[in-house]
Amino acid sequence: MPSEPPEPSPTDLGASTGTGRPGRRPLVRGGAVTDPLKDGQQRRLIGLPEEDDALLPIVVELNLRHAEGLPGAESRFYEMYAPAISGGEERPKPEVIANTYVRCDLTIEEVRKIVQLDSANSGPRERAIYRVWPDFPVHALTDRSVSTVKGDAAQRSFAAMGNGATWAVVDSGIDAKHPHFKMYDTLGGDVAQLHKDFTQPYEPDEPGSVQNALRDGLGHGTHVAGVIAGCMPEKSRRLRVAMHISDEFGNEAIEDRTIAEGNRLAGVAPQAKLVSLRVFDDDGRSRSTSVIKALQYVREDVNGNGKLLRIQGVNLSLGYEFDARWFACGQSPLCVEVDRLVRSGVVVVVAAGNTGYGTLSALERQSRTGLSLTINDPGNAALAITVGATHRDMPHTYGVSYFSSKGPTGDGRVKPDLVAPGERITSCAAGKALADLYGKKPPDGLAYYIDDSGTSMAAPHVSGAIAAFLSIRQEFIGRPDEIKRVFAESATSLGRERYFEGHGLVDLMRAIQSV
CATH class of the missing domain: 3.40.50.200 (Peptidase S8/S53 domain)
Incomplete structure (x- = not known):
């Protein structure tokens, strides 16, 4: 099983810290959403659409430290998924992989909504999401x-x-x-x-x-x-x-x-x-x-x-x-x-x-x-x-x-x-x-x-x-x-x-x- 890494700040989608001073920026950027998802140009470089309204292949890494374990984190994710997704084109149902990840198709705005819903549970053992990755083209x-x-x-x-x-x-x-x-x-x-x-x-x-x-x-x-x-x-x-x-x-x-x-x-x-x-x-x-x-x-x-x-x-x-x-x-x-x-x-x-x-x-x-x-x-x-x-x-x-x-x-x-x-x-x-x-x-x-x-x-x-x-x-x-x-x-x-x-x-x- 993967070791327990430092707890990320779940709402960071690449926004400024508000200080305006580079010296206050952490050496390793925190946040539940990984960097290649945040920026359209980086998405293009790895072979994904750069438009923010495009459906992207997403891998949600569940929180191993959730109070109810991985089953509880998975259940909580599905509770947040339904209200966060918008209508429009048909998409595959989310799929659980290796008991630790959920593979789904989301827009950047939908990723933002789900992460914000999860951040309402401020304690690290209440959050369902550890990190959100692109499903990298191999x-x-x-x-x-x-x-x-x-x-x-x-x-x-x-x-x-x-x-x-x-x-x-x-x-x-x-x-x-x-x-x-x-x-x-x-x-x-x-x-x-x-x-x-x-x-x-x-x-x-x-x-x-x-x-x-x-x-x-x-x-x-x-x-x-x-x-x-x-x-x-x-x-x-x-x-x-x-x-x-x-x-x-x-x-x-x-x-x-x-x-x-x-x-x-x-x-x-x-x-x-x-x-x-x-x-x-x-x-x-x-x-x-x-x-x-x-x-x-x-x-x-x-x-x-x-x-x-x-x-x-x-x-x-x-x-x-x-x-x-x-x-x-x-x-x-x-x-x-x-x-x-x-x-x-x-x-x-x-x-x-x-x-x-x-x-x-x-x-x-x-x-x-x-x-x-x-x-x-x-x-x-x-x-x-x-x-x-x-x-x-x-x-x-x-x-x-x-x-x-x-x-x-x-x-x-x-x-x-x-x-x-x-x-x-x-x-x-x-x-x-x-x-x-x-x-x-x-x-x-x-x-x-x-x-x-x-x-x-x-x-x-x-x-x-x-x-x-x-x-x-x-x-x-x-x-x-x-x-x-x-x-x-x-x-x-x-x-x-x-x-x-x-x-x-x-x-x-x-x-x-x-x-």
Whole structure:
């Protein structure tokens, strides 16, 4: 459960303190309403309407200290909700998520009314609302790269293939028809009924949820999944591998390439099982509450709050930019839920983000440079293993990728925790990624692969490495803090700045040998 933070001033919607003196302004702005909701320009920057009369996706964080507990806070919220909303367009009913949050659609004026009604209950144990957040839009952020993290060496020396480990991929779905997932029945067997689609309001146990989770209209989730587990078909003649190339003028094209004799395209933990938890629609759209519901599903429905860890790890190659001015880093609803899942015994691996490079302006001069304090949420979560990106097979030469988000966090913690290959990573092509290659109807029967770059590709290298580790060091299942320590202490430094590389490059062989 989240710790009890300082009590906010519930009525602050960005108004002046009335003194007119900047010196009297608190260093951290109080108020139940978080900063990105108060200002239209900030709403526009995070992808929400800037007009005050527009319906906004809202997450109301309930007051844990309410005199009647969370049920009492929820009941009080509904009492205030009905008189506060105006007529007009139809809107979905409010939805309680993870017992702590209420997801609803409100205008800024309606938010103001509800907060003012709540502030009439002046005591901290009478208020229903702790904080009001936007429902942040979430964005989707290996033949040679497996050897970079020493996955191939661990397979040969220790048979660390991932068998017995199960990892959830919270993403755009996994294309179950891709041949990469056939050899080891990656998506079947014991996990066949665990897949779930969170992009639609399915009823519990509705078959369509499983079916839709095993399709991928975007292609991002299938690419991520192929880095963690699975293996290319043995008949390589039924294989087609593409790569992105650029000419001297920067124009990008795609051409086929071959796989070197003796090499194979396989995940870091080829025999691990994967559970597809679909949160992105076919256009790549999602919200933080969809991710929270997926994490709650793992914690409560699948794992029984830690009683039986059917899923030992979760990969989150997604996130959104978080401005430290908004609130304490690592305390957003999504970060709190990540930490809650880790405390239940599940390893959570998160992409650091691709916002580590940008433009700085000084007077009339602008320059492009690496930017610190750019770790994305939920990578700011303290207990997550946050992963930055390096070169695919020459990380000591080229170091940390220029785009990889850099630490520290806004409150001064070291992030990322590790780095892993994230540049031009070859993995499964599906959905839009496949259609962009060969048209809407590529020939059937081929296993298609494509390269892609980003910390989205780095995180699954670490997920796969930990799954492989757990397959032969099963005593560490349910001990995510110790797993994080083992991989941090066994990582190989690239000789770069700590806020760029964290503890260094993940090294599966050293992690196994260290215990």
